[in-house]
Amino acid sequence: MKKIVLSAAMLLIGSLACAQQALWGMAPVVSPEVHSDNTVTFRLKAPNAAKVQVTGDFLPTQKIKTPFGEFDGPGYADLVQTDGVWEFTTPEPLAPELYSYTFVVDGLKINDPSNVYTIRDVVSVTNVFLIGGGRADLYKVCDVPHGTVSKVWYNSPTLGIDRRLTVYTPAGYEQGSKRYPVFYLLHGMGGDENAWSELGRAAQILDNLIAQGKAEPMIVVMTNGNAALQAAPGESSLGYAAPTLQLPKTMEGSFETAFPDVVNFVDATYRTQRNKHARAIGGLSMGGYHSMHISKQYPDMFDYVGLFSAAIMPDKNAKSPVYDNLEEKLAVQFAKKPALYWIAIGDKDFLYKANCEYREMLDKKGYPYTYYETGEGHIWKNWRIYLTEFVPMLFK
Template sequence: MKLKTFFPLFGFVALLAISHLSIAQAPRPPYVVSPKVNPDKTVTFSYLAPNATTVLLDGNQFGSANVPMTKGENGVWSITVGPVKPDIYPYGFKVDGTTINDPSNTYLFPNERFKASLVEIPADSPAIYALQNVPHGSVSYQYYPSVEGSTGTVVVYTPAGYTKETAKKYPVYYLISGTTDTEETFWKVGKVNLMLDNMIAQGKAKAMIVVMPYGNPLARIAEQTGKDKPSDVMSRDGEDALKRIKLFETDLITNVIPYIEKNYRTINNRDNRAIGGFSRGGGQTLRTAFNNVDKFAYVCSYASYISPAEMDKSFTNITSNPDKTNKDFKLLFSGIGTEDFLYKGTTEWENYLKDKKINFKSYVTDGGHTWMNVKKYLNETLPVLFK
């Protein structure tokens, strides 16, 4: 009886071992490194898709859009582009017509829509936004009671020394991202935290707190109440857009600022508050600042404007007494790229301000409506805030 039970059991165990061995020895797919930044500043992108018909490098940051990639015998598609000018660039792949991000890359662009992958090409000498051997501040996520019973989120940068110098108070820069961007974008793509770490260490900027709110509270309300996300506005200064901007302004003034000033060591007066933003965030910046002159002394518009018609209709408090406005605002900054689709509107707005004798700082660079340019605007404005 023992032999009869032993051999079947032995055979079953042997089959399990052979089966496990065959599974363990199954060939592994190729290990894919992507992106790979080469010493000559060319970049190699790779994607494993043995059954795909076509794979394209998506995006036009590297000279042309939708560049065909080449399939290797191991099923890995690849392409090398460049040399590429040092900066941070978004990209993705189009696999048989479907856009995806790079599964080999964890560095993603925070966005409400498609989250592109990001690649950083380092400069020969460290860029102002590069990670350097200096004292570093901290970045944290905070939740606060927001409009219409929702819960809002902000990303907050505190400079090096904040936790040790417990008696010291700081000025605050409220910094707002653009359309479809999130509260993380100025941190993860704009690198404002590293820029300030380096500038403060070099004595080029004053130590400050940076508060990065989410610029689309209507979408957050919809998400938290189980409703569909509202569609994008068709006009930047249409009725719907202005209503949404007003909702953001209400949230910032009545909820975000009081929360920050209650929970952080801040200097609570207009001379120690700045507000700035990119694209939609720039439009929110200008309207919020012009409606609340008592709150902000520094105003930074990155690739945005207000039309002369809206200025005449809604902001005569700014234009009717230019001497007062010029005294109120220690900085009114307007940055734009010559290839930006908002260049024409921005220059018209700047000419309007000139005609009204309103002082402002104009900064014009090349390039378009990109976060590469946003870092240039930050580089111009961070050193002059609160000085």
């Protein structure tokens, strides 16, 4: 009998050990450590490494050459080893912001094993940390009423496939009968319907601005702008296909042509205010491009338009009717007097010149718009800023 009990106990212990094996993978060092003065220390235990660096958007930028041109990218800093632990502390306090970083060990880029918080941007997976204060407090989960973020499938008759949206409904939506305005928020090239809720902190920004009385309660619909895809990588019938920028049906008219399918689904499914004055559209980079062309293609659909670091003109190979008669369509759109046409970009953005040229065209035509310029380039730091600036101006 004792042998049976002992055997059962050993089996139980073994089962618990297997089930709880993650408990024993404790972080070997503290990293990142945010100090009281907002300097930050990064550490990595790697006694056999010859060289360790940290790279991230908290460091001075450097030029990086890509197939799409030259961009400002994150810089690098060397860590110093003591007893097998490599360490680097920022020489200056960091400004409030959500930051990302990775380590480079003997030329191999790795994530920080001491930091479980990571985020994916197209094919890059980086660790993240947040320095609070100022605008960055809008990126936190604060003690305020929270909205709901849902992953919702809809059918697009125009594209002939089922596709997925990320939808934010404000706090109290489920309990009430009120109808809400809708903001359609679009991502950039290589992104997907998860980008704004994960990288952009859209739900936290909306929760906090609404709680502070700075924004109207609204529904936010975050689409997948890659018209050939059902959903984000790893979350569709394609399985664990590798994310890529080289996708068909992105900026050749398919997404713009099919966009009424999204609006019709949202109006049929949610308690929306179903009119132009209660609809906004905005997005970053490719999403700004889509917002520009969708809003002029359907001039009675959106009263608020936001172009965040937007691509402007279509490629010469894009032959869709969506892009025909640009000036005539803009004339119709602005004759209908949109409540807000908002353009924002960083002064070091590779699309800065294109935006200047587009603004010059609007100026010559006498079309009113609001312009907002920041420093730096084509980065999520700017796009989160633009979201916090744009949202309070909607539906007033």
